[in-house]
Structures are given as structure tokens and as C-alpha cells.
Amino acid sequence: MGIFGDMAKMAGALLAIFQTRAELFTVELQEEAQRLLACLILSLAALFCAAMAALLVVLLVVALFWETHRILIIGVLIVLFGGAALLIGLGLRGYFRRKPQFLAYTRSEIARDLERFKSGNNPKGGQA
Numbered sequence: 001m002g003i004f005g006d007m008a009k010m011a012g013a014l015l016a017i018f019q020t021r022a023e024l025f026t027v028e029l030q031e032e033a034q035r036l037l038a039c040l041i042l043s044l045a046a047l048f049c050a051a052m053a054a055l056l057v058v059l060l061v062v063a064l065f066w067e068t069h070r071i072l073i074i075g076v077l078i079v080l081f082g083g084a085a086l087l088i089g090l091g092l093r094g095y096f097r098r099k100p101q102f103l104a105y106t107r108s109e110i111a112r113d114l115e116r117f118k119s120g121n122n123p124k125g126g127q128a
Helices: 002-064 070-098 104-119
Strands: none
Touching: 002 070, 002 104
């Protein structure tokens, strides 16, 4: 009955590993969802405030130069806000390129598990 006992131990170890990886996957998924929601809420609040401030500044500047250089001022403000939008867009692109890959820890743990099984070093009791 030794072979069946060994198979039962191996199955138990595999189930424990699967459970651990599933829990890690769940935690990472929840963290990513919370990060995304927080980023979205803060981005929307900042966007609303920035849009209101920009609108009021534009109205003030255009009103100040209405009689003399209104077309020039409107053009300068378009270039200014367009440049700011471009810089912000490039910053966001850099942020998303630097953030960790989705489920990076789960994938690395699964890769380590596969490597251990291929090399014959099975983890004991499902511990990594």
C-alpha cells in the first residue's frame, strides 16, 4: 500500500499548491481592482477640477484681451492646453509601462512550481 500512500501524499501536495496559488490569484485580482478604482476616482476628480480651473482661466484671459489680441490669446491657450494634454498623456503611458504586470506574482509562483516538479524537487505540504 506504499505506492497508494505516496500517490495520496502527492495529490495532497498538489491540491495544497493549487489552493495557495488560487488564493494568491484572488488577492492579486482584488488588489488590482482596488488600484484601478482608486486611480479612476482620483483621475476623474482631478480632471473635473482641472477642467473647471482651465475654463475659468481661459475666460479670464480672453476677457482681458478681448479688445486687442483675442485671436492670438485663444491660439496661445490652445497650444498651451494641447501641450499640457500631450505631456500628461505621455506621463500616463509611462506609468502604465512601469506598473507591474498583471498577476506577476502568481505567474512567477506557478513557474517555480513547474520548475520544481520538472527537476524532481517536490515541495513538502504545499509550501512554496
